[in-house]
Amino acid sequence: MRVTHTAPLAPLTTLGLGGAAAAVAELHDLEDFPEFVAFAEAYPGAPVPLGAGSNVLADDSGCSSAVLRMATQGIRIAGETADGRIRVEVQAGHSLADLVDTTIAAGLTGMEMLAGIPGTTGATPVQNVGAYGQEISDTLVEVTVWDWKLRRRTVMDAAACGLGHRTSVFKRTRRWTVLTLVFALHRAELSAPVTYRTVADELGVPVGTRVPAAEAAQAVRAVRHTKGMVLDTSGIDHRSVGSVFLSPEITPTQAADLRAHNAPVHRFPDGSTRVSASWLIKRSGFALRSPVTTGVRISSQHYTLVADEGTDATATTFAKAIDVVLQQVQTHTGVTLTPEIDRIGDPTPHNAHAHHSSLF
Ligand SMILES: Cc1cc2nc3c(=O)[nH]c(=O)nc-3n(C[C@H](O)[C@H](O)[C@H](O)COP(=O)(O)OP(=O)(O)OC[C@H]3O[C@@H](n4cnc5c(N)ncnc54)[C@H](O)[C@@H]3O)c2cc1C
Structure with missing residues (x-):
């Protein structure tokens, strides 16, 4: 240590x-x-x-x-689960990107659409990380955690993790630290059906097609590149947290209306129908690269917030930019966005909702 x-x-x-x-x-x-x-x-x-x-x-x-x-590292592909899938045990500090590549190379599917998402595997249950039709909840079996409240190590199965749309029991609390994770993946050559049109177009196949898992991952990475949704330290948008806001849930009437305007509307595994937050941000009058607050602007590739190079941006101006976007989207579309990112700091009664609660 x-x-x-x-x-x-x-x-x-x-x-x-x-x-x-x-x-x-x-x-x-x-x-x-x-x-x-x-x-x-x-x-x-x-x-x-x-x-x-x-x-x-x-x-x-x-x-x-x-x-x-x-920063713990390690992946162990070990045995079968009761339903015949392959058990993959991972240390919390191991990079998700490497886990995706390793499982594909081992002939396993279930994570190929998560290619290109930055971060550690231990953080993935926190907001049930997902993209392009797959989520951690599809494959997570259990996690071993340290419970700071009960002061003991314990195993929580996937049901106990309360995985929902970009949320879980781990979101906005410091009670548990994830130490290791177990996933169950299928032994198969072909990916899950490609459900996103952009990925299908990149592959040149109809929506719903299964392709070799490595090709699916490559297509996902290529689509993510065009949106600045991979961490690229050479680009001008690299000071990023990806999507700053959750895709908001919408009613069937709103969905029909938004689809008529060509909005990207998708159904998620939890049964909810959601519209892309970036589409709403664009619709509310923000332009690519436009400044929002000191040192904080809209990305040059995608409708999300990034910090500029240099030292002008502060956490305070970034938080202010979140408020500005939230207000403008509310005014223009009537939809209230919810920030996806977590704040690190000392919670006060004023900001506790956005911070990890130290009170459990
Ligand atoms: C360019 C870009 C694209 C992205 N695309 C996506 C996407 O497509 N889908 C998606 O879901 N997310 C996406 N994200 C968000 C991010 O990559 C994920 O949330 C990822 O899981 C965060 O991992 P991390 O290790 O960086 O976590 P951190 O940012 O370090 O932490 C995130 C939260 O998890 C907690 N945490 C971290 N490790 C543990 C642990 N071991 N135990 C308990 N809590 C822990 C932290 O306290 C914090 O609350 C993107 C981010 C970027 C920058």
């Missing part, structure tokens, strides 16, 4: 914003976790788990709790 005291959070997040944490411990070996539990007691509140920092906004005032950066 490597510990840094008064550690700036900005370099640990893809937005590159925020103040310092009282201490950041980097966990490379799960054997060292008990040492971290003892270490974290010296700091107020439950510690903040952090992966690759690709879905967080760290407050300018930093964080007085200890931050645990998950």
Whole structure:
């Protein structure tokens, strides 16, 4: 375990914003976790788990709790589940991108549409990570967590994780730190049916076709590239958290109306029908590259917020930009957007809804 005291959070997040944490411990070996539990007691509140920092906004005032950066590595393809799928055990710090590639190379399907999503595997249950018709809930069997409330290690099956549309019992709480995960994947050469038109078009096949899993992943990555939805450190939009807002749920009447305007409307595994938040942002008058607040603008490729190069942007101006977009979309479309990203900092009564609650 490597510990840094008064550690700036900005370099640990893809937005590159925020103040310092009282201490950041980097966990490379799960054997060292008990040492971290003892270490974290010296700091107020439950510690903040952090992966690759690709879905967080760290407050300018930093964080007085200890931050645990998950850097544990390892994938084990081990045995079969009761329903004949293949068990894949993964350490929380392992990159999701590598997990997707490794499972495809092993002839397993179930994660191919998640290609190109940044971050660690341990963070995936937090918002039931998903894209292009697949979600973690399709394949997650169980997670082993440390429960900071009961102060013990415990195994939670997928049902106990409460996985919903970009949410779970882990969202906006520090109660549990995910340590390891078990997935169940099918042994198959072909991908899940391609349900998104953009991906089908990239492959040159009709919607609903199954293609070799590696080709599906490649097509997904290519589509994501065109939208700036892969982390590309060379591009001008790289200070990004991907989608800043959830795709809002809409009624059947709204769906019919939006489809008539060619809006991307999709049904999700939880049964909800949702419209793309970026489409609503575009519709509300925001232009690509347009500034929103100091140092924060709309991406040059996609209708989402990014921080500009340089030092003008702060966590405060990014949070303000979220409010500006929210208000403008509300005024123009009548739809209320909900931020997807998590705040890291010290919760106050005013901002606790957006932060991890240290009260469990
Ligand atoms: C360009 C880009 C594209 C993206 N595209 C998608 C997409 O298509 N679909 C999608 O769902 N997301 C997407 N995201 C968001 C992000 O990649 C995912 O949410 C990812 O799971 C975050 O992983 P991370 O390791 O970076 O988590 P972090 O940002 O470090 O943490 C995210 C949250 O999880 C918590 N957390 C992290 N690790 C653990 C752990 N081990 N135990 C408990 N809690 C933990 C943190 O406290 C925080 O609340 C995108 C982001 C970017 C930058």
